[in-house]
Amino acid sequence: MKTLQLQLGMSLPIPMDAARAAGVVGATLAAEKAEGVCPNFAERAYAFVLAYIAEHGPISGELVTLACVAAGIDPVERRAFGSVYARALRENEIRAVADCPRMFGHGTAGGRVYARVAR
Secondary structure, eight states, X not given: OOOOBOTTSOBSSOOHHHHXXXXXXXXXXXXXXXXXHSTTHHHHHHXXXXXXXXXXXXXXXXXXXXXXXXXXXXXXXXXXXXXXXXXXXXXXXXXXXXXXXXXXXXXXXXXXXXXXXXX
């Protein structure tokens, strides 16, 4: 059986802990790039996401991301928002309440609907 190799030199399938580690590296790189393009991106986007979900939620994360960009908080690379949502989830400010088709992923699964956590 022929084994496929990735540029990282790992055989497929990739172990889950390695995939998560690669995700953390990718999120960190996207966040750093976003700060260079849109100063104070992480804090501005975080505040916007929390306020927008509080006012309009439950709502798709992709719709919140579009609203954030329309408000001028634009990191150019939309994947930079992943760390913003991860922080809000980790700090228990928002929670995923449903799944939805993705707008940016050609209708693939994986979209999330978020709501603010009641205080």
